[in-house]
Amino acid sequence: MKQRFELIYRITFIIICATGIFIHLDLNDRNINAHELSFFTLWSNIFCLVFMIILLIKHFLGKDTRSRLLTYFKGMALSSIICTFLVYHFSENKIILSYDTITSLGLPLESILAHYVVPFMFILDWIIFQPKGLFEWKQIITWLAFPLVYIICFFTRCHCNRPEEFIDVPKYPYFFLDYDCIGIGKCCLYIVFLMIVFLIVNLVIILMDKSLYDKQRAKKQNKKQ
Numbered sequence: 001m002k003q004r005f006e007l008i009y010r011i012t013f014i015i016i017c018a019t020g021i022f023i024h025l026d027l028n029d030r031n032i033n034a035h036e037l038s039f040f041t042l043w044s045n046i047f048c049l050v051f052m053i054i055l056l057i058k059h060f061l062g063k064d065t066r067s068r069l070l071t072y073f074k075g076m077a078l079s080s081i082i083c084t085f086l087v088y089h090f091s092e093n094k095i096i097l098s099y100d101t102i103t104s105l106g107l108p109l110e111s112i113l114a115h116y117v118v119p120f121m122f123i124l125d126w127i128i129f130q131p132k133g134l135f136e137w138k139q140i141i142t143w144l145a146f147p148l149v150y151i152i153c154f155f156t157r158c159h160c161n162r163p164e165e166f167i168d169v170p171k172y173p174y175f176f177l178d179y180d181c182i183g184i185g186k187c188c189l190y191i192v193f194l195m196i197v198f199l200i201v202n203l204v205i206i207l208m209d210k211s212l213y214d215k216q217r218a219k220k221q222n223k224k225q
Helices: 002-024 030-036 040-060 068-095 109-129 145-160 184-224
Strands: none
Touching: 002 040, 002 109, 040 068, 040 109, 040 145, 068 109, 068 145, 068 184, 145 184
């Protein structure tokens, strides 16, 4: 019964996550797509989507869905999607908000899906379905690889793309990465601050994983007695 619920839950997640990503894109405008794909929101949502699809494929092939490698990337995806929610909820949507597709909740549908529904569904998937005690302390640092790759790709795009490619769309996805406006020094300070946020989130994930594992082990021991 639990396996069936897990399967249905993950298929539902894939549909919702893919819908949120698709709404962000415009199949007829390459510049808009390039701009949208410069947001960490889409990076983290695509990461979670690809991860869930891989889990689904492995499930149908009868392969191990809880290997050490998959567990590692599950933690990295979890860290990234939690930070997506935190940055949007506590800063970005208070500063930059498009009113083109506002819903009754006061936010565009794509923002609700990408910044709230997908993060909380992914967190619940980890809490409900994944065995605990598998994350390692060193992953507090190694999970930073994903946001660091994003930062490198962002600066590469801004440096290598021609100025005319930014005529119809903004060059910078976030105000804190607009080094032309705020200066490279302040931009670097924002990046350091965000890396600290990631580190704190990673630490909390590891602590929760260890705590839930200890509780599960204690319950098993009590049952045996």
